[in-house]
Amino acid sequence: MLGTWSDGPTKSAIVDFVGRVTTEGPNYVVPEERVAVFDNDGTLWCEKPIYIQLDFIVRRLAEKAAAxxxxxxxxxxxxxxxxxxQWFGGAITKHYQGNDTDLKVLAGGIMSxxxxMTVDDHAALVGKFYAEANHPTLGRPYLNCTYTPMVELLRxxxxxxxxxxxxxxxxxxxxxxxxxxxxxxxPERVVGTAQNxxxxxxxxxxxxxxxxxxxxxxxxxxxPVRIWSRIGRRPILSAGNSNGDDEMLHYSGKPGAAAxxxxxxxxxxxxxxxxxxxxERILDHADQFGWTVVSMKNDWTTVFGD
Amino acid sequence: MLGTWSDGPTKSAIVDFVGRVTTEGPNYVVPEERVAVFDNDGTLWCEKPIYIQLDFIVRRLAEKAAAxxxxxxxxxxxxxxxxxxQWFGGAITKHYQGNDTDLKVLAGGIMSxxxxMTVDDHAALVGKFYAEANHPTLGRPYLNCTYTPMVELLRxxxxxxxxxxxxxxxxxxxxxxxxxxxxxxxPERVVGTAQNxxxxxxxxxxxxxxxxxxxxxxxxxxxPVRIWSRIGRRPILSAGNSNGDDEMLHYSGKPGAAAxxxxxxxxxxxxxxxxxxxxERILDHADQFGWTVVSMKNDWTTVFGD
Incomplete structure (x- = not known):
């Protein structure tokens, strides 16, 4: 397993950790407490040049304006x-820089x-988008924009x-x-942003x-709040890629326990x-607290599958 | 199985339903969609003379007043x-009758x-209560106030x-x-009321x-909102006992599908x-829509286990 992970310190760290928590000894964790949490955009699938969901939203906003x-x-x-x-990407980038002006305008449009619509009709609309939409530069359907090594890690x-x-x-x-x-x-293991x-x-x-x-x-x-709300357990493994994941990584692992x-x-x-x-912040913290940085370039033999 | 359920129309209805959704045919449901939701107070465990949680809260309020x-x-x-x-039970009974005055006073006390406290410290406090507290009239620990036939139904x-x-x-x-x-x-399959x-x-x-x-x-x-939020699927079986469960039972089963x-x-x-x-309302609706009423007296050979 982990065949698309290059041999080296990152893969070794993962295999060592999993070995320690699954083997009797001081770091053993019972199976029901082996909770792992993964960010999605930029961690499990591609988030550039724009978030996949933003492409869906832009299409839906344009449809609404046409009507x-x-x-x-x-x-x-x-x-x-x-x-x-660029206007849309900028709204989100600005959010992570502390400026929510454009994000609020965007959010208002998204909310309405x-x-x-019923949640079932919404799911059908989303399904239709995935069936039709392709990534703008990678030349592949969005559903093939998942990172193969991360899907291998899940398995x-x-x-x-x-x-x-x-x-x-x-x-x-x-x-x-x-x-x-x-x-x-x-679906029952998907936690995310939601409307009322x-x-x-x-x-x-x-x-x-x-x-x-x-x-x-x-x-x-x-x-972390939604992790507790939904799962009621503290994760022992977490994976993210942006500042928005920093608190989730902080929350993973009880003090003194393996994580x-x-x-x-x-x-x-x-x-x-x-x-x-x-x-910037999460990479600083990785350095400061010894979190494991996964280099897409060096640690993965392939990025996308077919 | 269902050994503490008396033979009769209720048990037959359950066994027939489960047979239909698990057997190939027009009512077959794939395993991942076989979601069942259960109310707790009065459905899985005893809620009289007061809710078990209310006993915990009363003890904690008294401790706080003593300090x-x-x-x-x-x-x-x-x-x-x-x-x-009676003051506490009355606050909740009045809520179900449309009067929230006392419930708001109670809620303010509960919230504070x-x-x-950390969620971990709170869990320890709750665990201590269960280890010590007994039902006021049934002469058994609260943890033995679950309904054996319902636990059998879960299994x-x-x-x-x-x-x-x-x-x-x-x-x-x-x-x-x-x-x-x-x-x-x-814990990850427990949905309930929660504080921020x-x-x-x-x-x-x-x-x-x-x-x-x-x-x-x-x-x-x-x-129903929290069911979708947490599970992302519509239940095909639901069980409740009070008006507060009425909407959950309404939400169970897609129109025209077995539920x-x-x-x-x-x-x-x-x-x-x-x-x-x-x-009153849920029993009216059971009558009106043909929902299955479980008579504790007639349908269960025993109520509590050891």
């Missing part, structure tokens, strides 16, 4: 119609996009009695329709309708992308 | 110190009880490929420390601190308690 001409002069519709992806951990969860700043219900297929992680839902029922049946307000923004310090924190470093401009913007 | 004399004249501390359980469903969740108006973190032991349901949590971290470690505010009141129309809704009827004053207060 209602009065929107075309307003943000975020204006940028969506013009295909101005699927308002009053390797499961084989060793771990239970793996996704804990992402991305939309919970944007990921769920495909996580079983692409990661082998079922409202129950409406009558005559013995009921539906859940999406509401135009945020329930949870699953990023930064909210990630592994992985930070995926995007240093492979040839096979994927080369960037550290938005990862 | 701070200025509280002893205020509700809910006054009732806690006096052992006036464990403020700033029967699991044997048939179902995954069982608790979805309770009770405190998520009040149940989790014991649900594995008494129900075989692990705050992450605090430094130097590579982090803790979650309880905050004096409500995150989720998992009752009524919020139950089973169980309503536990407390009609056994000899072995348990005999009441329908707070269950």
């Amino acid at each position: 209602d001409g009065s929107l075309a002069d307003q943000q975020p519709y204006k940028a969506a119609v013009a295909g101005d992806l 996009l699927h308002a009053s 390797y951990l499961e084989t060793n009695g771990f239970t793996c969860y996704i804990v992402s700043g991305g939309g919970r219900d944007f990921m769920r329709p495909v996580t079983s297929q692409i990661y082998g992680i079922p 839902l409202k129950f409406e029922g009558a005559d013995g049946h009921g539906e859940l309708l999406i509401q135009p307000a945020l329930d949870v923004f699953d990023d930064g310090p909210e990630k 592994m924190r992985l930070v995926v470093l995007h240093d492979d401009g040839e096979r994927e992308f080369d960037y550290t913007a938005g990862a | 701070d004399g200025s509280l002893a004249d205020q509700q809910p501390y006054k009732a806690a110190v006096a052992g006036d359980l 009880l464990h403020a700033s 029967y469903l699991e044997t048939n490929g179902f995954t069982c969740y608790i979805v309770s108006g009770g405190g998520r973190d009040f149940m989790r420390p014991v649900t594995s032991q008494i129900y075989g349901i692990p 949590l705050k992450f605090e971290g430094a130097d590579g470690h982090g803790e979650l601190l309880i905050q004096p505010a409500l995150d989720v009141f998992d009752d009524g129309p919020e139950k 089973m809704r169980l309503v536990v009827l407390h009609d056994d004053g000899e072995r348990e308690f005999d009441y329908t207060a707070g269950a």
Whole structure:
């Protein structure tokens, strides 16, 4: 297993850690406590040049503006119609730099996009997007933009009695329709950002309708909160790649107990992308606390599969 | 299996339903979609004369009033110190009758009880309560106040490929420390009411601190919302006993697809308690929509185990 991981200190650290927590001795962890949590964007699948979910949202915003001409002069519709992806990427980059002005405008547009839709209809819409959409520069469907070595890691951990969860700043219900297929992680193990839902029922049946307000923004310090809320256990392995994962890595492992924190470093401009913007703090902390940095360039023999 | 269920129409309905969804044919359901949700208080364990959690809270409130004399004249501390359980039970009964005045006073007291405590310290406190506390009239520890036939039902469903969740108006973190032991349901499958949590971290470690505010009141129309949030699937079997479970039963089963809704009827004053207060609406709906009413008196050969 881990055949697409190059031999070296990173792979050895993973194998050593898994060996220690699964072997009788001072670091042994019972299987039910072998909880592993993974960020999604930039950790399990590609997040450049824009988040995959943002591509979905831009398409949906443009559709909405096409149906209602009065929107075309307003943000975020204006940028969506013009295909101005820099405006969208900028809104999120600015957030990680402490400026939420554009993100709030974008969030307002996103919140209203699927308002009053049932969660089932929304899942069908998301499924349609994945079936049709391709990555803009990598020349492959989005569903083939997962990192093969990370999917191998999920399987390797499961084989060793771990239970793996996704804990992402991305939309919970944007990921769920495909996580079983692409990661082998079922909907009940997907934690993410979500809008409010409202129950409406009558005559013995009921539906859940999406509401135009945020329930949870699953990023930064909210990630550990949602991990406890959903799982009720402290992870012993966590993996992320951006500052929004820093608190999740901090929360992994009880003081004095064995734990592994992985930070995926995007240093492979040839096979994927080369960037550290938005990862400054988590990389500092990896250095400071001895977390394991995964170099895409050096630690992975391949990045994407077929 | 289901050895403590009397032969008759209720047991037959359960066995027939499970047979239909696990056998190839028009009602077959793949194992991963065999989701079953159970209310806890009054459905899996005894809720009379007061909720078990309320006993815990009353003890904690009295401890707090003993440590701070200025509280002893205020509700809910006054009732806690006096052992006036009727005041507490009344606050909740009134809620189900549409009057939240006392519940708000009670909620304020509850919210502040464990403020700033870590979730781990809270779990230890809850564990201590279960280890010591006995039911006030049944003459048994609270942990032996689970309904044996319902625990058998959990095992029967699991044997048939179902995954069982608790979805309770009770405190998520009040149940989790014991649900594995008494129900075989692990923390990650316990959904319930919860207070806000705050992450605090430094130097590579982090803790979650309880905050004096409500995150989720998992009752009524919020139950389906939390089911979707946590599981991302619609249950095909649900069980409850009070009006607060009505929406959850409405949400179970897609229109036209096989589903089973169980309503536990407390009609056994000899072995348990005999009441329908707070269950008027769900019992009406059971009658109206053909949901299955479980008579504790007639359908169970025993109520409690050892």
